[in-house]
Amino acid sequence: MRTLISPLLKGLSITALACAIALPAVASDSKTSEPTAKQKVVKKQKRKRDPRAKIYRTKSCMACHGRNGARAIRDYPNLAGQNAKYLKQQMLDIQSGARVGGIEEETGHPRTKGMADIMHLVDKKEIKDLADWLSDLPPAKLRPPEEPVTEEQIAAGKKAYKKLGCKACHGKDGTKASNKAYPIIAGQKKDYLIHQMTDMRDKIRVNAKSKLMYGVIKRAKDEQIVAIADFLSSIQRKAKKKK
Amino acid sequence: MKTYMKFLAVGCTALMLSGAAYAAGNWNEGNEEQDEALHLTPDHDGGIDVYEVCSACHQLNGWGLEDGTFPQLAGQHAVVTIKQLADIRAKNRDNPTMYPFALPREIGGAQALADVAAYIEKLPMNPNNGVGPGTDLELGEKLYKDNCVRCHGERGEGKPDKFYPLIQGQHYKYLLRQFEWIRDGKRRNANPDMVKQIEGFSDQDMVAVMDYVSRLKPPKEKLGDPDWVNPDFDW
Numbered sequence: 232m233r234t235l236i237s238p239l240l241k242g243l244s245i246t247a248l249a250c251a252i253a254l255p256a257v258a259s260d261s262k263t264s265e266p267t268a269k270q271k272v273v274k275k276q277k278r279k280r281d282p283r284a285k286i287y288r289t290k291s292c293m294a295c296h297g298r299n300g301a302r303a304i305r306d307y308p309n310l311a312g313q314n315a316k317y318l319k320q321q322m323l324d325i326q327s328g329a330r331v332g333g334i335e336e337e338t339g340h341p342r343t344k345g346m347a348d349i350m351h352l353v354d355k356k357e358i359k360d361l362a363d364w365l366s367d368l369p370p371a372k373l374r375p376p377e378e379p380v381t382e383e384q385i386a387a388g389k390k391a392y393k394k395l396g397c398k399a400c401h402g403k404d405g406t407k408a409s410n411k412a413y414p415i416i417a418g419q420k421k422d423y424l425i426h427q428m429t430d431m432r433d434k435i436r437v438n439a440k441s442k443l444m445y446g447v448i449k450r451a452k453d454e455q456i457v458a459i460a461d462f463l464s465s466i467q468r469k470a471k472k473k474k
Numbered sequence: 475m476k477t478y479m480k481f482l483a484v485g486c487t488a489l490m491l492s493g494a495a496y497a498a499g500n501w502n503e504g505n506e507e508q509d510e511a512l513h514l515t516p517d518h519d520g521g522i523d524v525y526e527v528c529s530a531c532h533q534l535n536g537w538g539l540e541d542g543t544f545p546q547l548a549g550q551h552a553v554v555t556i557k558q559l560a561d562i563r564a565k566n567r568d569n570p571t572m573y574p575f576a577l578p579r580e581i582g583g584a585q586a587l588a589d590v591a592a593y594i595e596k597l598p599m600n601p602n603n604g605v606g607p608g609t610d611l612e613l614g615e616k617l618y619k620d621n622c623v624r625c626h627g628e629r630g631e632g633k634p635d636k637f638y639p640l641i642q643g644q645h646y647k648y649l650l651r652q653f654e655w656i657r658d659g660k661r662r663n664a665n666p667d668m669v670k671q672i673e674g675f676s677d678q679d680m681v682a683v684m685d686y687v688s689r690l691k692p693p694k695e696k697l698g699d700p701d702w703v704n705p706d707f708d709w
Contacts, residue, residue: 291544294530294575305574338565338573345570349531349543 283364301371306422312370318362326350330438369470388462424460508560511587521593537600542647548597551634555591598698606685614686646688
């Protein structure tokens with residue numbers, strides 16, 4: 232019996248010893264790892280951004296308009312840094328069907344259809360929150376145009392912008408709207424700008440303040456519209472100063 | 475362009491032959507890209523990359539929305555996902571919201587289809603999908619057994635070898651919308667056999683049978699925990 236027990240005891244004591252040695256090591260391990268775990272939590276909480284960002288991500292806005300409203304796909308507009316009042320009105324109008332886009336040849340549907348079909352996902356409060364949140368974000372960084380644009384073309388756009396009197400409402404180079412209900416158009420994507428100007432000229436887009444555009448835009452020729460879009464889409468907007 | 479012409483040709487033939495073409499089953503003619511995707515070996519990391527785009531609507535866990543705006547994708551047979559993506563891409567299934575995301579310039583080519591479809595198939599499914607009103611389940615069950623079981627299976631598990639989708643555990647409102655579109659000819663890539671099978675369904679029949687389907691639970695091993703968070707997207 233003793234012969235059996237003693238190795239057992241020996242084994243136990245060795246285990247105990249091992250534990251005793253190991254324990255401080257474990258303890259010191261946990262001492263160093265504990266703060267990192269806490270740091271992780273803090274980091275996670277920090278990452279838990281603005282609840283309005285969550286609406287943007289979970290109501291599928293991000294799919295088309297890109298992270299932080301600044302990387303929209305296709306001819307969809309970037310929204311970051313846009314006037315909140317304008318954004319809100321446009322969302323409400325797409326939701327109600329008051330704003331309709333021209334027909335997209337590729338699919339045979341109005342350009343607004345893909346968004347109109349899912350706008351039941353947000354209510355008025357969420358629309359307001361989204362508009363406020365988006366308007367405070369830094370505007371999108373310019374991306375190189377798909378096809379290079381010549382200096383002459385940009386100059387022609389600038390000239391047409393001046394000649395048509397766009398500045399009266401959209402400000403110098405489209406960077407500042409004279410009324411918060413009007414959009415800032417500098418730095419917006421070229422194809423989007425072309426479609427909007429054309430849709431308003433053809434009275435397809437008739438919602439909200441669109442009619443204020445009619446008098447001016449009816450005088451614009453196709454090539455002027457393209458030139459203006461080339462000009463505006465080449466302007467890098469500055470981020471708002473932090474309040 | 476070539477594939478586009480092929481689709482046009484198929485479409486025209488289908489129109490001309492109408493009923494006769496239905497029997498021949500032109501609904502799944504496929505295209506080169508679909509065929510290619512079906513034979514590629516899927517890559518898991520590639521699947522994660524592509525799925526990030528899908529997740530903006532179908533959610534990070536692939537469970538869709540209970541209101542049926544976006545269907546649950548998790549657990550769907552890879553071949554079905556590939557076929558649907560290829561169909562939307564080829565404008566054979568109308569979906570203005572999703573269309574851009576089916577395009578190669580947003581998600582990539584045949585390999586991307588294979589990757590994301592395999593990834594989606596392995597996602598654990600929503601244990602609490604949206605269900606119907608529960609008022610006419612006996613009729614629903616009878617209709618299901620008489621009309622649907624042969625293709626979609628006892629438990630709505632589908633038949634991947636025939637491109638029949640898994641419908642168990644799907645959100646009721648999504649099921650209802652698709653069923654109505656298939657019945658009324660709005661969903662163009664529907665299987666003509668199904669269109670024929672359900673042509674006599676009344677609105678009441680439709681509600682009853684979709685309600686029943688929405689309550690067909692996936693097997694336990696396919697279900698996720700109600701709080702499951704997709705660890706591939708920790709942000």
